[in-house]
Amino acid sequence: MRTRSIFFLALALGCGLVAAVGVQQVLATRDRATPAPVVEMKAIVVAAEDIPMGDPVKVTQIKLEDWPKSKIPEGALFKVEDVEGRRTKTKIYKGSPILDAQLLEKGAVDAGAAPWIPKGYRVVSVKVDPVSGSASMLRPSDRVDVVVHFPAMPSKGIPKDYTRTILQNVRVFAVDDKYALTGDEKNQKSIQAKTVSLLVTPEQAEILTAATELGQIRLVMRGLGDNDPVETKGVDPMELLGLPTQGGDPEKEIVPGSEPPGKEDAFAQFLSNQTNSARATPVSTRGSGGQTWAMRLLLGSQVNDVVLEADTDHVWPDAMGTIWRAANNGGSALPAGEPAPTTAPPTSESAPPQDGDLHPPTDSPVPERGSDQ
Numbered sequence: 001m002r003t004r005s006i007f008f009l010a011l012a013l014g015c016g017l018v019a020a021v022g023v024q025q026v027l028a029t030r031d032r033a034t035p036a037p038v039v040e041m042k043a044i045v046v047a048a049e050d051i052p053m054g055d056p057v058k059v060t061q062i063k064l065e066d067w068p069k070s071k072i073p074e075g076a077l078f079k080v081e082d083v084e085g086r087r088t089k090t091k092i093y094k095g096s097p098i099l100d101a102q103l104l105e106k107g108a109v110d111a112g113a114a115p116w117i118p119k120g121y122r123v124v125s126v127k128v129d130p131v132s133g134s135a136s137m138l139r140p141s142d143r144v145d146v147v148v149h150f151p152a153m154p155s156k157g158i159p160k161d162y163t164r165t166i167l168q169n170v171r172v173f174a175v176d177d178k179y180a181l182t183g184d185e186k187n188q189k190s191i192q193a194k195t196v197s198l199l200v201t202p203e204q205a206e207i208l209t210a211a212t213e214l215g216q217i218r219l220v221m222r223g224l225g226d227n228d229p230v231e232t233k234g235v236d237p238m239e240l241l242g243l244p245t246q247g248g249d250p251e252k253e254i255v256p257g258s259e260p261p262g263k264e265d266a267f268a269q270f271l272s273n274q275t276n277s278a279r280a281t282p283v284s285t286r287g288s289g290g291q292t293w294a295m296r297l298l299l300g301s302q303v304n305d306v307v308l309e310a311d312t313d314h315v316w317p318d319a320m321g322t323i324w325r326a327a328n329n330g331g332s333a334l335p336a337g338e339p340a341p342t343t344a345p346p347t348s349e350s351a352p353p354q355d356g357d358l359h360p361p362t363d364s365p366v367p368e369r370g371s372d373q
Helices: 002-033 202-214 263-278
Strands: 041-047 062-068 122-127 143-150 162-175 195-200 216-221 292-299 302-311 323-326
Touching: 122 162, 122 202, 122 216, 143 202, 162 202, 195 202, 202 216
Parallel strands: none
Antiparallel strands: 041 062, 122 195, 143 162, 143 216, 162 195, 292 302, 302 323
């Protein structure tokens, strides 16, 4: 029994060994039948170092490098002679393929500004001075933020002074008319600029133009390699001084008439207050039940008070349906505090009106004060 067990065990081991050898041979045959794919390569011109914008390309700045054909970008150049001596439209970084669209035509020294503008971008020029233009330190290809100060203009929907950053990390396309500096110009310490041209998208061009028309532009220079955007909330001068703010947020919808008047309306507001103080205001009624009004008259530096009461005894109503007469001592229209002349009371409904009564004008002459009726 033991002999039979040993026999079957040896047989199983032999079969397993044969199977393992067979599988190994099959796999080896398959590997030889499917060789590794060959990647087709082709040499293209790449930058051997950083090449500044506007410089003619030198032989020492470029080299040929094998790239997979499937990875070669459109517009790549394959001969050093096709690149040497041509000026760059933009900065080309080390190891990057040099594309035909990045270079001016061979032999072209200055083809104007248009060939330098990348597709999909626009150039907008803004006026600057030594302060708003970063003290003449700006050069082409620098990066700036655009800050604008809006003065209060309630008529245009700006209720208060406000300062905010509207564009960030914008490339300087040109300083005055220089968009590609020569070797001598690169050694200059500063450029006394009157205009700075910025490279922006069409939407940014609209924002920049509107800000230029409404407020004062200032260009804030960025450090080399500092390209990260920064969240800012803007500055309200009242908040800067720690004073209570007036008006709403300029970014919110502004309801006409909801904002307090600006400084330019202070004098008009003063006059309006003076006018309101001179308007008639109702006071307590008299015992007869008639309505009484008090009026303050401003005559230069003199202030006079007159009290009017409704006259219900006469039959001639005015345009408002009521006749008003002065209520001071017999109804004469004299300033408060001055005695009214004594007159005889009317004897009938048809008697002529007193001087203080406000009646429609008639063709009959008005009798003199104190004359016999």
